[in-house]
Amino acid sequence: MDAKKHTLKLVTAIDMDELTIRLLEASCEMKRPLGQSSAEIMADLRKSTAHDPAQVFLINSCKAMAETAVAFMVESINAGQVPS
Helix, strand or coil: CCHHHHHHHHHHCCCHHHHHHHHHHHHHCCCCCCCCCHHHHHHHHHHHHCCCHHHHHHHHHHHHHHHHHHHHHHHHHHCCCCCC
């Protein structure tokens, strides 16, 4: 497998829930619950914040940022750009 395909495989395997949670941790000092998977944490967050539009917006924004970041990495790799 060439380096480009290998790198694309790694980037596209990024767990979006995990990346979203890490963005939430960084942006609002959220503390990760111990012993839960990223999917479980996201499900709990969605249930516990469903009544609060501001929190729903924050979670959705972080998820969109995660998706945009991964899409940018894929586009950069496909274009042959080398990170600086």
